[in-house]
Each structure stands twice: as C-alpha cells, then as structure tokens.
Amino acid sequence: LAKTTQPISMDSYEGQEVNITCSHNNIATNDYITWYQQFPSQGPRFIIQGYKTKVTNEVASLFIPADRKSSTLSLPRVSLSDTAVYYCLVGDGTGANNLFFGTGTRLTVIP
Amino acid sequence: GAGVSQSPRYKVAKRGQDVALRCDPISGHVSLFWYQQALGQGPEFLTYFQNEAQLDKSGLPSDRFFAERPEGSVSTLKIQRTQQEDSAVYLCASSFQGNHGYTFGSGTRLTVV
Numbered sequence: 001l002a003k004t005t006q007p008i009s010m011d012s013y014e015g016q017e018v019n020i021t022c023s024h025n026n027i028a029t030n031d032y033i034t035w036y037q038q039f040p041s042q043g044p045r046f047i048i049q050g051y052k053t054k055v056t057n058e059v060a061s062l063f064i065p066a067d068r069k070s071s072t073l074s075l076p077r078v079s080l081s082d083t084a085v086y087y088c089l090v091g092d093g094t095g096a097n098n099l100f101f102g103t104g105t106r107l108t109v110i111p
Numbered sequence: 112g113a114g115v116s117q118s119p120r121y122k123v124a125k126r127g128q129d130v131a132l133r134c135d136p137i138s139g140h141v142s143l144f145w146y147q148q149a150l151g152q153g154p155e156f157l158t159y160f161q162n163e164a165q166l167d168k169s170g171l172p173s174d175r176f177f178a179e180r181p182e183g184s185v186s187t188l189k190i191q192r193t194q195q196e197d198s199a200v201y202l203c204a205s206s207f208q209g210n211h212g213y214t215f216g217s218g219t220r221l222t223v224v
Contacts, residue, residue: 034212036215041217041218041220042217042218043115043202043204043215043216043217043218044154044202044204044215045215046212046213046214049212085153087153099144099146099154099156099204099213100156101146101153101154101155102153103152103153104153
C-alpha cells in the first residue's frame with residue numbers, strides 16, 4: 001500500500017498561488033494520484049486526479065514528474081474559502097487497495 | 112440521490128450501547144468504503160464493499176465493529192458495546208466501478224459518553 005508524505009500545514013495570503021507537494025516513493029505502476037479537500041464537518045471532496053505529467057481542471061492543476069515519486073497540487077489565486085485540509089492519495093482506483101489519507105496538509109488562507 | 116447520504120448526522124451513545132450507522136451511496140455505485148476519522152486526524156480505512164461482497168475488513172478495529180451491505184446498495188456499520196474510544200466521525204464513500212474519484216458523505220459524528 002503506497003503511503004504519502006505531505007507538509008502538515010501551510011499559510012498563504014489571498015490571491016496567491018499555492019503549491020502543495022506530496023511524496024509517494026512507493027507508488028506502483030497502476031496507481032493514480034488523487035487529491036481531496038476537506039472542510040470542517042464535511043466529508044472529503046474530490047479535487048483532481050492524474051497519472052503522469054500535468055492535469056488541469058477548473059479548480060486546480062496537478063503536476064507529476066516522470067518518476068511519479070511526488071506530485072504537486074497547485075491552487076491558483078486562493079481565496080479564504082480555500083482554507084481546508086488537503087489530502088494526497090495514491091491507489092489503482094479499483095478498491096482492491098484502500099484509500100490511505102495520512103494527516104493531510106492544513107492550508108490557511110490569510111486575508 | 113445526488114450524493115452520498117449518511118444518517119444520523121449526529122449520535123450520542125452511552126458506553127455499552129449498540130449503534131447502527133447508515134450509508135446511502137449514489138445509485139449505481141458499486142464500490143463502498145467506510146472510514147473512521149478522529150478529531151484532527153485523516154480518515155482511516157475500516158472496510159470495503161464491492162456490491163454486496165465485503166472484500167476487505169482489515170481496518171475494523173475490533174470484533175465489536177460489523178458492516179453489511181446485503182443488497183449491494185445501502186450499507187450499515189454497526190458498533191456493539193460502544194466504548195469512549197469509538198467516538199469519531201464515521202465517513203462513507205462510494206464510487207462507480209472504474210471511476211477513480213470517490214464521493215464521500217458528510218459523515219456521522221458519534222460521541223460515546
């Protein structure tokens with residue numbers, strides 16, 4: 001089961017770009033990298049998923065280097081509402097291996 | 112439904128009481144997970160279903176915890192003889208098979224007093 005390592009916390013000012021890096025040295029060939037966002041009193045919410053190179057959606061971008069041993073979630077121009085805990089997960093998505101969340105990165109956006 | 116629904120939203124149980132937590136996944140979703148989240152921690156895996164089959168229950172902390180999904184849709188997590196250490200948020204997530212993104216419910220906050 002591939003586990004991940006992320007910074008425990010980060011602070012950023014409103015309007016800045018935030019990059020959160022996750023290490024996953026034991027990622028398997030079939031594993032995808034998925035990021036979730038969690039607000040207090042809510043369940044985690046899917047943000048973005050990728051396998052290699054770069055993925056972009058309306059919320060974020062995900063950068064994955066060629067060796068796939070790390071990944072970076074990029075949030076453009078954060079706002080106060082982006083204050084949350086962000087989790088990086090790796091897995092093959094079949095459910096055969098469970099989703100390992102770790103402790104996540106607590107992002108605090110400062111006005 | 113539009114999302115994963117969990118009930119009750121909050122549950123207070125006296126120590127030793129049995130509780131049952133319900134999860135209504137998104138219609139048609141094959142995979143279903145249960146997670147336990149302690150305050151300030153990330154969710155921790157409890158068990159996984161594919162349709163009605165419980166394929167992995169390695170995360171259940173003790174034999175007081177039992178989960179079922181008899182018809183492959185609604186799932187129930189039962190905790191017998193609750194203890195204070197069982198106090199946590201219990202999250203349910205579902206996914207359509209082959210979809211790598213999982214949809215989580217808002218959870219049930221269990222407080223054992």
